Amino acid sequence: MGHQQHGATHVGCQVSIEILMNASPSETRVALTELGLLQEIYIERNNKRGPVGNIYLGKVVRVMPGMQAAFVDIGLDKAGFIHAADIVVLGPDGYEIEQKVEQKVAPTISELLHEGQHLVVQVVKEPIATKGARLTTQLSIASRFLVYMPRNRHLGISQRIESEEERERLLAALRTCTQQEDLEGQCGFILRTAADGVSETELLSDIRFLRRVWNAVSKRITETREIKVIYHDLVLYVRAMRDLLKPQVERIRIDDAGIYEEVLHFAREFIPEIEHSIELYQGERPLFDVYGIEDEIQKALSRTVKLKSGGNLVIDQNEAMTTIDVNTGAFLGAHNQEETIFKTNLEAAKSIARQLKVRNLGGIIIIDFIDMIDEEHQRQVLRTLTKALEKDPARTRLSPLSELGLVEMTRKRTRESLQQILCQDCPTCKGKATVKTPETVCYEIFREIMRVARAFENRALLVMAAQQVVDRLLDEESTTVADLEQLTGKSISFRVEAMYTTEQFDVVMY
DSSP: OGGGSTTOGGGTTTOOEEEEEEEOSSEEEEEEEETTEEEEEEEEEGGGOOSTTOEEEEEEEEEETTTTEEEEEOSSSSOEEEEGGGOOOBOTTSSBOOOOTTOOSOOOHHHHOOTTOEEEEEEEEOOBTTBOOEEESOOOEEOSSEEEETTOOOEEEOTTOOOHHHHHHHHHHHHHHHHHTTOTTTOEEEEOGGGTTOOHHHHHHHHHHHHHHHHHHHHHHHHOOSSEEEEOOOOHHHHHHHHHOOTTEEEEEESOHHHHHHHHHHHHHHOGGGGGGEEEOOOSSOHHHHTTHHHHHHHHTSSEEEOTTSOEEEEEEOSSEEEEEEEOOSOOOGGGHHHHHHHHHHHHHHHHHHHHHHHTOOEEEEEEOOOOSOHHHHHHHHHHHHHHHTTOSSOEEEOOOOTTSEEEEEEOOOSOOHHHHHEEEOTTTTTSSEEEOHHHHHHHHHHHHHHHHHHOOOSEEEEEEOHHHHHHHHTTTHHHHHHHHHHHTOEEEEEEOTTOOTTOEEEEEO
């Protein structure tokens, strides 16, 4: 588990860990590699990033006594909506006033707000169609393991951490940390589900990070007078700095000058000790190509994974569970058969642990190793799998080998799997398999355009693709296409190829 890796600086010279950040006009991708091999990949599409989590200084534009609500201008297209129940009443000390049970009558919206009043609010729900964003004045900032509530004094814990023993351990650790930082009774924290199994050191690190962020936010609140965003919930490349940094990280390479400056600024303010590790990549070849990440992503969407021994894994991801079948390649003769099976299973165990992270598979996972007669071989394969899973940031639980030769395990779902982000159910076979979404293919086309534009001097490019992909390029992605034309200095045109599947495309010069 993640917390076992902290403090292991002595292995820094042996384990080369790098964080790679790739940005395009439409999406940001962050890869974590160890000894040159992809371990984790994170993807954030710009059109999926909304204002949820952002803190704004807004202005009340309309109070609606009949609805017990108000509309607040926060600088977005539509005014945000806040209900009386979402307005926290603060005492003279700046903390929330507890509403006692006997106080049956809650304050009305007219008692709480008036038109023209400035109000610090946080977005809790995206604006949808004709509705504005849903707002609250109960401010909170999340880190990897904690939610920090500056105007509250409560210490709480996620209901999804079920073990009573673990709940007690975490709450005790959190109390120790708040005492150590002289914060007891000064603010509130909620332990997130991801905190399951983490150490006191990690909690302390999160508390210090959150306090630094809040000090910067509260400073902006006191200095700001106009309607504006005061705190942006962290974008992927900054979250990566917060969540993926380990003592063994040697280098952070970024291929976008703007993001490089932002990450550098963030590091100087919050993690100054890693500033020297941050580099701007300016090579001719795309960063993800240099490290083989693009190939690894394609492999991670494939059902079959080849092993060096000649064997392979067949990975089937379903809603209920994921099954992984280990197959051997050509045998080296009968007397070597048991040894070949053992070696294939050992290699498979290591490969499976990496594939779970890269694909971000969660829930129930059933592994069908090739049958082994030797019990010592069985123990060694299970030991190898257990050891390989120790590096997994998601919590995993493993069962012994069953009578049928199956290993059952669970891996905590932390976010959508790679397949869920990049693919959709295949329309031809009605969901029995998946194909990349037109959106995913458009982004692949954009990367190919950038690659071709860098390598060749021609003035025009033609993209040949399936109808639904071209439709998306000319509609939802038209702004990105215009940006790319400006960026590359080349005109880009499109042609529908009736025989192409959704995933097929060509970018040609003419």
